[in-house]
Amino acid sequence: MIVDQLINGIVLGSVYALMAIGYTMVWNVLRFINFAHGEVYMGGAFVALTTMYLGAPVWLAYTCGMLAGALLGYLMEKLVYKKMRSAPKLNLLIAAIGIAIVLQNSAQLIWGASPERLASPFLSNNINIGGMMVNQHYIFIIIVTIIVMFLLEFFMNRTLMGKAVQAASQNIQATELMGINANKVISITFAIGSGVGALAGILVGPVFLVYPTMGVFAGLKGFTASVMGGMGNIPGAMVAGLMLGVLESFAAGFISSGYRDAVAMVILLVILLARPQGIFGKVVAEKV
Amino acid sequence: MEHIRKLGYRRLGLLIGVLALLMIPLGITNPYFMYVINLILIYILLVLGLDLLVGYTGQVSIGHGAFFGIGAYIAAIFSTKLGLSFWLTLPIAILATAIIGFIIGFIGLKLIEEYLVMATLAFGTIIWLVFLNWTDVTGGPMGIALIPPPPEMNFGLFTLSFTQYADYYPLLLFFVIVAIIITKLLINSGFGRSCTAIRDDELAAQSMGIPVFRTKVIMFTISASYCGAAGTLYAHFIHVVSPETFNFTMSVTILTMVMIGGQGSIIGAVLGASLLTIFSEALRAAPELRMLIYGLLIVIMMMFFPRGIMGIISFYRKLIEKRALLKKLKGGKATVDVKKEGLGYE
Amino acid sequence: MNKKNLTDTAILTVAGLSKSFGGVKAVNDLSFSVKKNHIHAIIGPNGAGKSTLFNLITGIIPPDEGEVRFFTTDITSLRSDQIAKHGVSRTFQNIRLFPDMTVFETVLIGTYLLTGAKLAPALLRTKAFRENERVAKQRVEEILKFVGLWDVRDEYAAQLSYGNQRRVEIARALATQPQLLLLDEPTAGMNPKETKELMDLFTAVNNEGITILIIAHDMNLVNTLSDHITVINFGEKLVEGTADVIQKHPAVIEAYMGKVKVDA
Numbered sequence: 001m002i003v004d005q006l007i008n009g010i011v012l013g014s015v016y017a018l019m020a021i022g023y024t025m026v027w028n029v030l031r032f033i034n035f036a037h038g039e040v041y042m043g044g045a046f047v048a049l050t051t052m053y054l055g056a057p058v059w060l061a062y063t064c065g066m067l068a069g070a071l072l073g074y075l076m077e078k079l080v081y082k083k084m085r086s087a088p089k090l091n092l093l094i095a096a097i098g099i100a101i102v103l104q105n106s107a108q109l110i111w112g113a114s115p116e117r118l119a120s121p122f123l124s125n126n127i128n129i130g131g132m133m134v135n136q137h138y139i140f141i142i143i144v145t146i147i148v149m150f151l152l153e154f155f156m157n158r159t160l161m162g163k164a165v166q167a168a169s170q171n172i173q174a175t176e177l178m179g180i181n182a183n184k185v186i187s188i189t190f191a192i193g194s195g196v197g198a199l200a201g202i203l204v205g206p207v208f209l210v211y212p213t214m215g216v217f218a219g220l221k222g223f224t225a226s227v228m229g230g231m232g233n234i235p236g237a238m239v240a241g242l243m244l245g246v247l248e249s250f251a252a253g254f255i256s257s258g259y260r261d262a263v264a265m266v267i268l269l270v271i272l273l274a275r276p277q278g279i280f281g282k283v284v285a286e287k288v
Numbered sequence: 289m290e291h292i293r294k295l296g297y298r299r300l301g302l303l304i305g306v307l308a309l310l311m312i313p314l315g316i317t318n319p320y321f322m323y324v325i326n327l328i329l330i331y332i333l334l335v336l337g338l339d340l341l342v343g344y345t346g347q348v349s350i351g352h353g354a355f356f357g358i359g360a361y362i363a364a365i366f367s368t369k370l371g372l373s374f375w376l377t378l379p380i381a382i383l384a385t386a387i388i389g390f391i392i393g394f395i396g397l398k399l400i401e402e403y404l405v406m407a408t409l410a411f412g413t414i415i416w417l418v419f420l421n422w423t424d425v426t427g428g429p430m431g432i433a434l435i436p437p438p439p440e441m442n443f444g445l446f447t448l449s450f451t452q453y454a455d456y457y458p459l460l461l462f463f464v465i466v467a468i469i470i471t472k473l474l475i476n477s478g479f480g481r482s483c484t485a486i487r488d489d490e491l492a493a494q495s496m497g498i499p500v501f502r503t504k505v506i507m508f509t510i511s512a513s514y515c516g517a518a519g520t521l522y523a524h525f526i527h528v529v530s531p532e533t534f535n536f537t538m539s540v541t542i543l544t545m546v547m548i549g550g551q552g553s554i555i556g557a558v559l560g561a562s563l564l565t566i567f568s569e570a571l572r573a574a575p576e577l578r579m580l581i582y583g584l585l586i587v588i589m590m591m592f593f594p595r596g597i598m599g600i601i602s603f604y605r606k607l608i609e610k611r612a613l614l615k616k617l618k619g620g621k622a623t624v625d626v627k628k629e630g631l632g633y634e
Numbered sequence: 635m636n637k638k639n640l641t642d643t644a645i646l647t648v649a650g651l652s653k654s655f656g657g658v659k660a661v662n663d664l665s666f667s668v669k670k671n672h673i674h675a676i677i678g679p680n681g682a683g684k685s686t687l688f689n690l691i692t693g694i695i696p697p698d699e700g701e702v703r704f705f706t707t708d709i710t711s712l713r714s715d716q717i718a719k720h721g722v723s724r725t726f727q728n729i730r731l732f733p734d735m736t737v738f739e740t741v742l743i744g745t746y747l748l749t750g751a752k753l754a755p756a757l758l759r760t761k762a763f764r765e766n767e768r769v770a771k772q773r774v775e776e777i778l779k780f781v782g783l784w785d786v787r788d789e790y791a792a793q794l795s796y797g798n799q800r801r802v803e804i805a806r807a808l809a810t811q812p813q814l815l816l817l818d819e820p821t822a823g824m825n826p827k828e829t830k831e832l833m834d835l836f837t838a839v840n841n842e843g844i845t846i847l848i849i850a851h852d853m854n855l856v857n858t859l860s861d862h863i864t865v866i867n868f869g870e871k872l873v874e875g876t877a878d879v880i881q882k883h884p885a886v887i888e889a890y891m892g893k894v895k896v897d898a
Contacts, residue, residue, distance in 0.1 A: 033402060080587060087594050089401065090348055094547050095590035097540050101583030109576055216536070220413065227406060258421035265410040265417070272399055272407045470757060477756035477763070478749035478770075485743045488732035495692060495726075497718035497747040497810055506753070 003132055005253045006246065011138045011207075013245020014145035018200035019222020020229060020237035021152065022073070022193035028169035028232045029189050032089055035096035036076060037197055038219020039103035044069030044198020045210040046111050049118050058121050062202050069198020070191040072103075077190040082183070100215075107212040115214075118205025141203045148196060149238055155192075156234065165189055169232060197222070217261055221248075224268040230278025240279060309461060313454040322453035324569050329460040330522050331561035335545045336467050336554065337514025342543065343552030344475055345507045346487030347397065348405050350539045351412030355385045355512040357419055357534025359519020364432040364529045365425065374438035374524045381520040382513045389512025393505040412539050419531040431530025435523050456525050463521060467514060468554055474510070483507055484552075515542075548589050550598025559597050640861060644705070645670040645814050645845050646691070646722075651700030653683075653690055653869075660686040662869040664700070668814070668862075673836065673846045675860035677853075677880075683869035684849045685727050688818050691847075692724050693717045704814070719747055723812035725803040727819050727849075731791045737802050738787040741777060744809025745770035774809060781805045781835060797828035801835070808839065815839065817848040821855060833859060857881070 019041060026034045048065030052058065076099060084092050122136035156162040168175045168185045176182045200222070201214065208214070225244045229236030244264060252260035271278065316322055338352050362384050363377040372380070396407040419426045426432065437450035438459065450456060474480045482503050485493035494500045523529050541564070549560020567585070571578035593600055644667040653661045660683045668674045676684050689695045691702055693714040702710045704720050712720075723744075732740055749770045755763035778784040781801045786794060791802045800820055807815055817836070821829045833855055840846055850856050856863060857877045865872040865886050873883050880886055 031402075033406070080591060083591055087590070090342075091547070091590045091594045093348075093350075093405065094544060095587050097544070098583045098586030098590065101579055102587065103583075105576075105578075105580040105583060109580065220409075223406075224410075256421070259417060262414050262417045265413045268410040269407055269414075272403055272410070273395060276399065276403055473757050473759065474753075477751070477753075478746055478766075479751035479753060479756055481739070481743055482746050482751050484735070485732055485746075488734055489730050491694065491714075492726070492730040492732065493743070494714045495694070495718060495724055496744050496806065497715050498743075498751075499713070499715045503751065 005249045007132075007134055007138060008253075009246030009249030010242060011141050011245070012249055013242035014141050015200045015204050015218065015241075016221045016225045016244050017238045017241025018145060018148065018196050018203075019218055020225035020241045021234060022197040023223050023226040024229065024232055024234055024237045025165070025189045025193040027226070029165070029172060029186050030081070032081075032092050033096070033223065034076075034081075034190075034193075035093060035219070036099040036103060037073075037194070037222065038215030038217075039100045039107075040069045040072050040076075040194045040197045040215070041201035041218050041222075042107060042210070042212060042215035043072050043103060043201075044195075045118060045201035045205045045214065046107055047198075048202045048205065049111075049116060049210050052119055058119060062199075065202045066195050066199050069201070070195035073190040073194020073197070074187055076194075077187060081190075082186075104212050104215075111212070113212060115209035115211040117209050118202065120206035123206045137206055144199070144203060148199065152192075152196070152234065161185075161188060220261075221264045224264045224271075227268055228271050228279055230280050233278060233280055236278055236280035243279075306465065310458060313457050316454075319453050322457060324565065326453055326456050326460050326525060327569075328562050328565045329457075329464050330518050330525070331542070331545060331565055332464050332558055333467050333518035333521070334515055334542045335549065335557040335561045336464075336471050337511045337518065338542050339546045339549075339551060339553075339557045340471065340474070340483075340514070341507055341511040342546050343550075343556075344480065344487065345483040345504060347504055347508065348401075348543070349408040349508075349511075350405055350536070350543055351392075351408030351410075351415075352511070352515050352542050353534050353536065353538030353540075354412040354415035355389060355515035356519045356522070356538060356542075357415060357529075357531075358388060359385050359516030360523040360529045360534065361419060361426055361432070361519070362516075363520040363523035364435050367435055367524070368432055373436075374520070377524070378517065378520045381516045385516025385519070386509050386513040389516075390505060390509040392512070393508030397501060397504045397508060409536070409539075412536060416531060416535045419534060426531070429531060431528060433528045435527045435529070437527070438524055460521060460525070463517065467517075471554055479503070479506075487552075544586055548586070548596050550596030550601075553598045556596055556598035563597070640672060641670045643670045644668065644703075646847065647701075647703040648687075648691065649701045649703070651687070651690055651702065652698045653686055653695065654698060659869050661690060661697070664866065664869065664871055666864045666871060666874060668845060668847050670813075670845055671840070671843065672861040673840050673848065673859050675856045675863045676847065676849045676866060677851070677856055677863060678866040678872070682866050684866065685818055686869070687866070688724065688816055688849065691717075692722060692816065718810055718812075721811070721813035722816065723807035723810045723814070724816035725800070725807055725818055725820060727822070729796075729799050729803055731799060731802060733790075733792050735791060736788050737778065737783055737791045737794070737805075738774060740791045740802055741774045741805045741809050742770065744806040745773055747810050748773065777805050777808050780838070781808070797824055797832070800824070800832065804835065804839075808844075812844060814845045814847065817846060819849050819851065821850065821852055829855065 019037065022037045022040070023033065026032065026037070044065040047068035048061045051064040052061035056064065080095055080099060081092065084095060120137045120140070122140045125136040126133040127136050127139060156166060164175065164180045164185050165188065167178070167180065168182060168189075172182050175185065200218070201210075204218075221244060222241070225241035226237045228244060229238070229240035244267065247267065248260055248263045251263040312325065313322060316325070334352070334356055338349065341347050341349055359381040362381040363374070366372045366377045366380060367374070392408075392411055396404055396411070399407050420429060422428075440450070441448040448455060448458065450459075475483075482493065482498040485496065485498060486500055486503060490500055545560035545564050546557065547560070548564060549558070550556030568578065568582055571581055574581075589596065595602075646668040648667070649665050651661055651664045652659065662683075664683075664687065676687065678684055686695070690697045693709070693712050693716070697710065700710070701708060704717070704722060707720060709717050709720060709722075732743065735743070749766045775784065778787055781804060783798065783801055783805060786798065791799060794802065804815075804817070804820070820836075821832055824832065829852060836846060836848070836859060848860070860877060862874065863877060863880045864874040865880060872885055873880065875883075
């Protein structure tokens with residue numbers, strides 16, 4: 001039972017971690033919460049579903065879903081957020097919510113409201129780990145998450161573009177002055193964050209099904225994880241996502257499943273009040 | 289003398305306006321239209337409440353749907369389980385939402401900007417989950433039905449008994465007018481001015497002796513109680529409350545109305561609530577496209593008209609004034625700038 | 635200089651005040667006192683910790699060590715609104731006006747301490763409330779006439795010329811009815827004419843019995859106006875005294891005049 005919950009928690013947590021990365025990366029460069037990120041998660045899953053329906057093999061469908069997610073994030077920024085760089089944060093927030101509404105309802109128009117299961121080559125097989133029967137797809141989720149995290153870590157710290165993204169999160173104006181194209185950096189940030197978010201949606205598609213509003217709570221949880229890890233802190237978001245998944249899974253298993261979604265919200269409130277810089281953040285001196 | 293006469297005209301105008309508003313049900317026989325108009329009035333209350341916080345104090349909440357819900361559920365529970373009438377549930381709900389608003393404000397307003405937004409979002413979601421899961425009290429996903437209408441009101445000449453939508457209209461209109469008057473009295477006072485100062489520059493406001501945190505908490509409390517009142521009216525008007533009415537979408541809808549109407553303006557609040565409600569009801573003819581168009585409208589408004597409808601209106605008003613001024617100055621060397629500089633203090 | 639009633643009563647006492655930011659000591663064990671009715675100038679090179687000192691005195695940032703007293707009251711750990719209530723008001727180095735307010739509205743904000751913000755009287759529009767509002771508005775009128783902004787009262791404060799924006803800020807501070815007025819580089823970026831006009835204003839304010847603590851770079855202003863000067867550098871007090879004493883002090887000449895170009 002406990003091990004079951006733990007594995008469920010880690011699987012959930014992997015998804016939250018992947019979602020959190022999108023929020024955190026965008027926060028890093030633009031200091032704003034992309035409330036439409038949950039819809040990228042949904043959009044990616046639906047595109048994967050359709051691609052597979054058209055006869056593509058699983059790996060191709062998954063890749064197409066991810067690319068579609070990245071494109072969606074890129075377009076969102078290009079068409080809306082970019083035009084609002086100098087607008088008040090509140091306007092950006094409402095615009096993001098507007099985009100979320102548009103995407104959810106477009107999905108409903110195109111694919112309908114009923115949940116559908118995304119195929120997975122591993123879903124029907126269980127694997128025996130030390131006497132425990134674990135679904136192979138769960139293992140697949142965990143492995144893919146770990147690979148993505150290593151790739152991101154490599155990209156951010158070992159490539160020129162990754163370093164530009166990091167520099168941009170310190171100070172976007174200064175980055176511009178140093179000859180880095182800030183617009184390009186922001187586009188890439190949105191594309192990568194969204195691609196990873198779409199991957200999260202694709203990975204859970206076979207387990208939790210795909211439907212137009214699937215991104216709402218996933219978005220809130222991923223967002224909570226990003227706050228837990230400290231806004232803007234990518235490794236922090238990853239660890240926090242895992243923690244959140246495990247906590248939620250245990251709370252749902254041992255307290256009440258109806259309030260499982262409340263766990264994340266309570267954690268979010270507590271973190272904001274007690275440690276707004278996140279579990280792994282350090283206090284930044286305020287400037288007057 | 290001149291301005292006293294002007295004031296007299298203004299009062300007369302207002303009186304005629306209110307009377308005209310009262311006549312509306314006489315001209316509308318379609319109960320659905322009456323339903324929509326009543327819904328608009330409830331939204332106006334909500335938007336006025338949130339605008340006090342967002343527009344006048346500069347603090348953003350996307351959890352005010354929860355206060356609306358708390359007001360509605362309190363009315364539902366107290367009237368169906370304890371048999372209390374509307375005139376008792378209303379003050380109870382206002383008081384309760386004020387207290388909860390105070391507590392949430394006291395905790396949350398230590399946070400600034402985005403962090404406050406996140407905290408109110410979390411709060412709103414938690415309250416919604418409580419509505420959904422605390423089945424013994426809230427009826428769970430089914431909610432609470434059979435909420436009684438307000439008791440008959442006898443005015444001597446005529447009796448107002450709440451049997452159809454049109455009967456609720458005068459009652460709702462009364463509360464909207466009261467809310468508008470309270471809002472006006474509030475914002476045109478030392479308290480209201482201090483809120484505006486906080487919105488514009490917190491540090492400067494505090495340096496002028498304004499207790500920033502306390503002022504924000506008080507405004508949050510007042511704002512929450514507006515939504516509580518709206519919730520009670522809603523419950524007794526619709527007779528059913530269920531959790532999905534008070535979810536995140538409701539909070540977003542109220543905030544969107546504030547933004548589309550134009551922050552910090554009573555007329556803006558009325559316009560925002562009216563137009564968005566009408567718009568969304570009108571689109572019921574195309575249910576698949578309804579929310580899609582709604583979302584698009586929000587994005588376009590935020591991109592191109594960041595200060596909402598009132599922003600557009602004041603832009604054109606300024607344009608007209610400027611043109612008139614230029615016309616007046618035509619021929620001379622004077623330009624608008626010179627006029628401004630010419631009014632120096634020497 | 636006007637003949638005025640210079641006293642020996644300390645209106646503000648700063649004792650052993652220290653503040654560091656990430657290991658850098660912005661203000662270091664600083665002590666001085668401002669006498670009532672004086673115009674007291676704080677001078678020092680850029681980065682000497684002058685603005686930090688103002689922020690410490692007005693409670694915007696808490697000090698690491700030390701004490702600030704207003705007359706005999708300890709105001710060290712008070713919030714800035716409480717300090718304003720005691721009678722200390724200020725202007726900011728980078729003018730901070732309320733962007734959506736007219737000149738009149740801006741200065742009216744300064745009357746908060748006079749009108750208060752009680753809700754019940756405001757909602758009932760009691761006689762006391764209306765009287766308070768009337769007094770506040772009358773006071774704003776007096777102040778605007780005093781600083782010479784009455785004619786532009788309905789213009790947006792943020793759209794005025796730089797010199798007039800500074801006047802609005804001073805008017806707003808005066809509306810709080812301060813006993814001590816803190817001015818953070820009020821003449822920075824002004825042309826000589828504007829500077830001269832502002833100096834006249836400061837003298838007039840001072841003649842109303844308001845003590846002024848002023849941060850300034852303009853040595854002409856400092857020498858003309860101030861009764862007492864404190865020179866700080868690296869957050870520490872270098873020397874203090876009257877203009878004559880300061881001008882001749884070798885440490886000042888070396889640390890301040892020697893490095894910073896001074897326009898006469």
